[in-house]
Amino acid sequence: xxxxxxxxxxxxxxxxxxxxxxxxxxxxxxxxxxxxxxxxxxxxxxxxxxxxxxxxxxxxxxxxxxxxxxxxxxxxxxxxxxxxxxxxxxxxxxxxxxxxxxxxxxxxxxxxxxxxxxxxxxxxxxxxxxxxxxxxxxxxxxxxxxxxxxxxxxxxxxxxxxxxxxxxxxxxxxxxxxxxxxxxxxxxxxxxxxxxxxxxxxxxxxxxxxxxxxxxxxxxxxxxxxxxxxxxxxxxxxxxxxxxxxxxxxxxxxxxxxxxxxxxxxxxxxxxxxxxxxxxxxxxxxxxxxxxxxxxxxxxxxxxxxxxxxxxxxxxxxxxxxxxxxx
Amino acid sequence: xxxxxxxxxxxxxxxxxxxxxxxxxxxxxxxxxxxxxxxxxxxxxxxxxxxxxxxxxxxxxxxxxxxxxxxxxxxxxxxxxxxxxxxxxxxxxxxxxxxxxxxxxxxxxxxxxxxxxxxxxxxxxxxxxxxxxxxxxxxxxxxxxxxxxxxxxxxxxxxxxxxxxxxxxxxxxxxxxxxxxxxxxxxxxxxxxxxxxxxxxxxxxxxxxxxxxxxxxxxxxxxxxxxxxxxxxxxxxxxxxxxxxxxxxxxxxxxxxxxxxxxxxxxxxxxxxxxxxxxxxxxxxxxxxxxxxxxxxxxxxxxxxxxxxxxxxxxxxxxxxxxxxxx
Numbered sequence: 001x002x003x004x005x006x007x008x009x010x011x012x013x014x015x016x017x018x019x020x021x022x023x024x025x026x027x028x029x030x031x032x033x034x035x036x037x038x039x040x041x042x043x044x045x046x047x048x049x050x051x052x053x054x055x056x057x058x059x060x061x062x063x064x065x066x067x068x069x070x071x072x073x074x075x076x077x078x079x080x081x082x083x084x085x086x087x088x089x090x091x092x093x094x095x096x097x098x099x100x101x102x103x104x105x106x107x108x109x110x111x112x113x114x115x116x117x118x119x120x121x122x123x124x125x126x127x128x129x130x131x132x133x134x135x136x137x138x139x140x141x142x143x144x145x146x147x148x149x150x151x152x153x154x155x156x157x158x159x160x161x162x163x164x165x166x167x168x169x170x171x172x173x174x175x176x177x178x179x180x181x182x183x184x185x186x187x188x189x190x191x192x193x194x195x196x197x198x199x200x201x202x203x204x205x206x207x208x209x210x211x212x213x214x215x216x217x218x219x220x221x222x223x224x225x226x227x228x229x230x231x232x233x234x235x236x237x238x239x240x241x242x243x244x245x246x247x248x249x250x251x252x253x254x255x256x257x258x259x260x261x262x263x264x265x266x267x268x269x270x271x272x273x274x275x276x277x278x279x280x281x282x283x284x285x286x287x288x289x290x291x292x293x294x295x296x297x298x299x300x301x302x303x304x305x306x307x308x309x310x311x312x313x314x315x316x317x318x319x320x321x322x323x324x325x326x327x
Numbered sequence: 328x329x330x331x332x333x334x335x336x337x338x339x340x341x342x343x344x345x346x347x348x349x350x351x352x353x354x355x356x357x358x359x360x361x362x363x364x365x366x367x368x369x370x371x372x373x374x375x376x377x378x379x380x381x382x383x384x385x386x387x388x389x390x391x392x393x394x395x396x397x398x399x400x401x402x403x404x405x406x407x408x409x410x411x412x413x414x415x416x417x418x419x420x421x422x423x424x425x426x427x428x429x430x431x432x433x434x435x436x437x438x439x440x441x442x443x444x445x446x447x448x449x450x451x452x453x454x455x456x457x458x459x460x461x462x463x464x465x466x467x468x469x470x471x472x473x474x475x476x477x478x479x480x481x482x483x484x485x486x487x488x489x490x491x492x493x494x495x496x497x498x499x500x501x502x503x504x505x506x507x508x509x510x511x512x513x514x515x516x517x518x519x520x521x522x523x524x525x526x527x528x529x530x531x532x533x534x535x536x537x538x539x540x541x542x543x544x545x546x547x548x549x550x551x552x553x554x555x556x557x558x559x560x561x562x563x564x565x566x567x568x569x570x571x572x573x574x575x576x577x578x579x580x581x582x583x584x585x586x587x588x589x590x591x592x593x594x595x596x597x598x599x600x601x602x603x604x605x606x607x608x609x610x611x612x613x614x615x616x617x618x619x620x621x622x623x624x625x626x627x628x629x630x631x632x633x634x635x636x637x638x639x640x641x642x643x644x645x646x647x648x649x650x651x652x653x654x
Contacts, residue, residue, distance in 0.1 A: 045642045052640030267635075274634045274641065281645035282617070283610040289649065290609070307601045308594075313379030314601065315372045318608035322616065325652070 019050035051148035058147040065178030090146035101125040136167035181210035206237035346377035378475035385474040392505030417473035428452040463494035508537035533564035
């Protein structure tokens with residue numbers, strides 16, 4: 001069934017024509033390719049495969065932090081800053097509470113209006129759709145498409161909480177963790193999870209009371225994280241709504257990229273990224289081929305049923321299934 | 328290799344002897360079986376398979392909330408309460424900041440001392456160990472062992488943040504979300520993630536200022552959650568440190584269990600639990616058999632390498648690998 005649907009004749013647009021459109025920098029082809037990914041259209045796989053060789057040039061940066069930290073404002077500030085250097089910027093909002101995901105209040109929208117009319121900026125929200133193959137996989141695929149389309153920097157905005165988001169963060173090159181002054185003790189859980197994945201810390205809304213206290217807290221929490229390698233994450237104070245601190249953040253990002261390259265960490269992270277993607281694909285494709293292939297959906301339900309009714313146990317059931325698949 | 332290590336002769340204790348020990352309610356056998364699970368000893372699979380038929384009798388309850396919400400104190404209070412009814416209680420702490428995980432301050436330890444000396448209570452922390460096969464899988468396996476060992480109620484304490492924890496929560500029967508008054512706006516992210524998975528809400532430390540405001544907030548947030556089915560999650564106020572509200576919580580848990588049974592939701596959740604476990608096992612066993620089986624580890628690294636160096640793309644690489652595995 002899958003092979004048949006991969007036949008180009010079943011599509012209105014030939015995948016290779018779409019791939020060429022993306023490569024040539026045509027934003028409409030890009031939007032169409034992203035839609036294929038989101039719909040999990042089998043043609044998406046072909047397009048992604050075609051374009052994969054053209055990826056690897058974009059700088060991929062995660063912007064992670066709780067709602068209200070001002071991530072979207074920071075992302076807007078960064079986009080405007082890099083646009084002045086004529087860089088093309090992709091924005092992928094995974095955070096469902098982000099203004100980029102439609103959660104905007106009027107003030108935000110006005111601030112972001114110029115980004116939406118700038119053809120050098122491409123904004124996509126991943127937040128409101130249900131991804132069967134996983135949000136992380138879809139986000140990775142969209143990042144690849146933006147990368148192949150020649151965007152210089154891709155900013156991925158996430159809350160950093162939950163299974164999918166953590167997986168998304170694991171595949172960016174640099175992760176910027178955004179905090180704000182006045183976070184209570186109750187935020188320790190998020191902090192604890194976030195501290196280890198931060199390459200750069202931003203204390204946003206730095207004109208608020210308690211900004212220095214937050215910087216001290218982050219420094220203290222960082223001293224508890226055992227392994228930093230040779231990179232000590234810098235803490236940058238910003239007031240994103242006024243564009244303050246963006247130059248310092250650019251500087252920190254540049255230094256981190258130099259560290260990634262010179263230390264071999266960039267290769268290590270790229271390899272890890274490939275490993276995660278390959279394993280995810282293998283497991284998914286295996287399940288696809290198994291259920292509906294080697295086993296009918298009814299067979300599989302019967303196996304589930306036997307375990308539910310204690311006629312079999314999960315371990316033996318899995319072994320039995322794998323025994324049917326000879327290799 | 329795996330088959331050989333499953334040979335009973337390679338173990339000091341025959342798996343079936345261990346299984347019998349667990350079934351007979353011997354806590355030392357139980358501790359030993361849990362250790363096998365934690366070490367990912369191949370014998371653990373045999374023990375789990377043997378015991379699976381004896382599971383399904385325990386009431387499995389998740390206690391989820393941020394550090395500082397008083398989850399462990401609540402768990403202690405519940406354990407003491409149910410002990411008075413002569414029920415056997417298992418406590419599985421997934422939260423690394425829990426006193427049960429060794430993060431206790433003196434006051435906590437004194438409060439919990441009687442639990443540690445009570446043979447009708449079994450406490451295990453999952454927090455400090457590195458689980459290759461996944462924390463969620465290991466937690467599920469430990470819950471199964473406790474279930475088979477005849478514990479009437481198993482309380483699973485988690486923060487509810489992060490990939491593994493979310494997976495753990497998905498497999499309990501009832502999830503109790505614990506909040507405290509005075510949580511700031513910054514907690515919205517955790518709240519947003521947690522609201523949808525709460526079957527019962529506890530506002531703990533209800534003698535604190537703002538308790539009623541928190542109840543109102545939870546009620547409001549709940550009205551935003553689209554699907555509740557026929558169950559409207561109740562909000563229970565507790566002061567766990569004084570044992571207040573535990574009876575009301577017991578009542579809410581009883582009502583939820585009756586709902587789960589009468590609505591068919593219990594069967595649906597059990598089935599979903601089996602489905603998740605079976606799929607996890609299938610995918611893991613598939614990767615195990617693939618790398619080191621159908622493919623050598625070197626072969627696999629070469630495939631990863633080809634994708635890293637853009638000589639191949641992830642999709643085609645995965646297809647090629649699966650083509651080698653004929654089924």
